[in-house]
Structure formats: structure tokens, C-alpha cells
Amino acid sequence: MPERVRFTLDGRPAEAEGGTSLLAALWNAGRRAVRTSVSGEARGPVCGMGTCFECRVTIDGEPHRRACLETVHEGMEVLVIPRDAGWTGPEESAVSAPAGPQVHTRDDEVHLSADVVVVGGGPAGIAAAVHAAQAGARTLLLDEQARPGGQIWRGEAPPAAREWLLRLARSGATVLAGATVVDAPRANALLVERGGLPVRVAFERLVLATGARERLLPFPGWTRPGVLGVGGAQALLKVGARFEGLRVVVAGSGPLLLAVAAALKQAGARVMGIAEQAPFSRLAAFGAGLWRQPRRIAEGLGYAATLRGVPYRAGTWVREALGDEGVERVVLAGAGVGRQWECDILACGFGLVPNLGLPRLLGCEATAEGVVVDASQRTSRNDVFATGELCGIAGVDYALATGAIAGLAAAGRGTPWTLAARRARETGFAGRLARAFALRDELLSLARPDTIVCRCEDVPLARLAAAASLREAKLHTRAGMGACQGRVCGSAISFLRGLPPDSVRPPLVPVPVEVLAEEEDRS
16 A cells, blocks of 8 residues: 655645655545636646746745646645735745755855756657767756656556666666756757756757647637546546546547546446547548557557447537536537537546747747757757657657657767667658647637636637737737736637747746846846
8 A cells, every 4th residue: 555645735734645746636536626717716726837827926925836747745734825815926935955965065056067957748848858868068957847657657656667767777867856947048058947946957968858838729618627638638547636436527638538538447447528629530541540559559459448338420510518516418520410418527637749839048049849950860960959749749659750860969979870760750740740630620619709718827729810910919908917827828819710820938938036146136
């Protein structure tokens, strides 16, 4: 039996299994809503991995900490954010210097340097760090999560993941977990926040492996507690959230729908139905194109066996989520028009978009599809490389191949032909994936004029009608200026209005003001 950890929740005793994330512990305690929005709406988590900032709570007296990034510990004191306290930024608090590798410290500052710095601890970042370190470069891996693995290797990792994690541990690379890059104040330096304190990292070469985030499109009712992203549901499940007996609808687009629905069913959830917006004709063509990839065919057959008896509707999407305090049922559109599915949880996501904030801040050339790189994964900046989903949404094999190529190149080594061939094969798969699950035009009219688009600032679609750019949307409505800084609403507004991305400004995420004040003093 896992060890039980005792903590307090709103002043009352609570327990959780050791190693459980705080968000999962709140979920298991029945807390679907963990904060209140600026206009007084109850809100619950959406992304489960630190992107949406909808799980902010007060921990041991420090407000606005993301529950999904915290592990429950003995004696932890947790308070939900009061109803009248919208986002105002972290307050001052006394925190100790973070544990981890240090070159030297002065006045609570940590300074690190390495030949190769890798940002992001998913499969691409792990492969890059392993190959750079094994090639002889002093290598430092920075990751925002508590341990490396990324979203795909959270929780109980498969054998292939355990092999890579073991290779990382033996490679000689240094791993700094809980480290969030917030700025690039100088040409070869990063400002990192860790434990509320600044960490300054100098590099000779930089490998970006910041991955992707889920595309969430607004529709009536999507802000109700119990409505999650598909990846958000997966993240919660992997860190200890229980779904036994819950009625779940999985909707949106992409292969992740089947994987998450199968995992939820195996965890005891009652999967009421799966709604995929792509039409059946495109899905059939995509499936037929997998004949050279038996592993992916086997995965699909395994999902189908697990989900036997679960309604699957192609060309169908959720039009509205209904309920009182949380979601209770969804109304379908498209091929399932007029049909309603009852549910306690709706997991809904429309594919992935690359996290381009840091690459754009560094001046790397990028399109909406990802960072532009050459054959060695080098960006338009000679000392910066990009890898994984930053360069294309294609799955773990693509991430590992491009990560290995980038790590070797950053360490001054060439690309073996085997890695180049593997990357080419997976790049072709990425193209087929994008064509099969391209979003249909009907989704442009999902949101009504009164539908909230920016969750942080409660901005409805109607207020965005006059904005000709994302910058205008910010100036006139504050959309994108809340805690998530446009990570949720930015891609949604771009899709709904056809607006190009806004410029990127530091800090990349909200941080304690002391971190930025000290950096300003040194600039």
C-alpha cells in the first residue's frame, strides 16, 4: 500500500497517497472547482500541466501556486483562492534557496553554466541531453515539472521510457527540475525561476524542447467545472486522480482521443461516447496509410478492443456543455446533431499547438506550425536548436529522433544516417496526421457572442469582434493578459478570428516580482 500523506484543505484534515500531485488530491477529495474567476464563476482545471493556471491555490501561505505542479507533502496547508481575489501575482513570501546543482550562490542567487543547455524534459529534451552529454558536452537539462518525462511519460512510464530515463541518469547530464524559463535577458543567458528565486543560466548552445500544448476551442459551457482538455484528463489520470464510476465523454480531434478514452475506461470510468470532428472518410484514409507501421496499427486495435461497446461518432463535435454547478450533459452537433450524452466529465481538445513563446523571444524564425530548422535542427540563430513538437506534431518517435540529432549537433557532432532516415519517416507521418485531423470550418461558429473566450479575464467573444490583431484584443479587452498569458485563448482567438500571433514579451509566465526586480538591478 502506498504511504498516506496528511495535509489540511481549507483548515480541515485530509489525506492523499504519497507522490500524488496536489491537483489529483483535490480532485479525489471531490473538488472539481478550485478557484473563482474574476467575474465570480467557479472554475476547475483544464490542462493539468501548468498551462491554464486554473488550478491556482494557496499553499503554506503562498498564493497563486499551480496545484498541478505540486506534490502533496506531509503537513501541507492548502487554501482555495478566495472568491474576491482574482489574479494579482504572487505575494512576497520567505522561501529557501532551491536544492539542486549550483556553481556558486550570492545573495540568494544561483548561477549555472553549461556547454549545452536543454529546455524541456519530455522525450525530445531527454534524447537531446543524453546525446549531448555522451558526446562530451557539459549538459544541463531544465524542466518545469517535478521530474523528467513530459506529458507522454508521466506516471508509470512504459519500458521504452524507463530505458531513456535510465540513460539520462547515466549520461552525466545535470537535471534541474521545477525550473521555469521566464526570460532571455542576454544573448547567451536565460533567467529561470525556481522555488520563487532567480536562477541565471549561461550557455554556449541551447536546445529548445518545450513541446506543445493542447488547443482548446471555446463553446458554450466549456468553463464549467468538470470540462477538461483531453490531455488534461490524461495528465490528471497519470498523477493519481481517480475516475472510477464517473461518466466521461471524450471529444475533439486527434488520435489522443482514443488513447485517453481507453485509459479512462481501464481506470474504471464509464466512457459514454467519443466524438471526433474529422469525417469518417479522412479517418479511413489515414488508417489505410498506416500499413507500413504495424506498431501503430497494433496500438489502434488495442484501443478498439478496450473501447468495445463505446459509441464512436465521426464527423461529430460538442456544441454545448450543460449543467448547474458542473457539467451534467453535452449536446452534439454534426453527424450526431441533436443527440445528448449525460456525463460527469467532458474531456475535449482539438489537437496540439507548439509552445513558441521561448523560441520567438530568442528571435528564432517560426511559422504557426513550428520553428524553422535545418537538417541539424539548427534554428535561424546559429547557437540555438529546436526539436520535437516545436518543429511538428508527430509523436514520440519523431521527438526522440529530432532530439538526438539536435543534441549531437549542439555538441559539435554530425547526424548519423539512421537518425536522418527515422526523422524523414516520422515527418511523413506528421503530414498525414495533420491532413486527417484538420479542423473543419463549422468549429469557427462554436462560440456564441456571450461565450467566454479568455478564461483568465472572462472576456466573451462579442468583445473581440472589433479587434484586428491579438495586440488590439489585449489593449481593448485584456484578453491574453491574465495568468496564462494567452496560452489558452491565444490559439483559440487565432483560429476563430484568423489573427496572427502577438509579439512575445518577458516574463514568459507570472513569477514573483523579486525574480524580475533582481534581474532589473543587474541589467
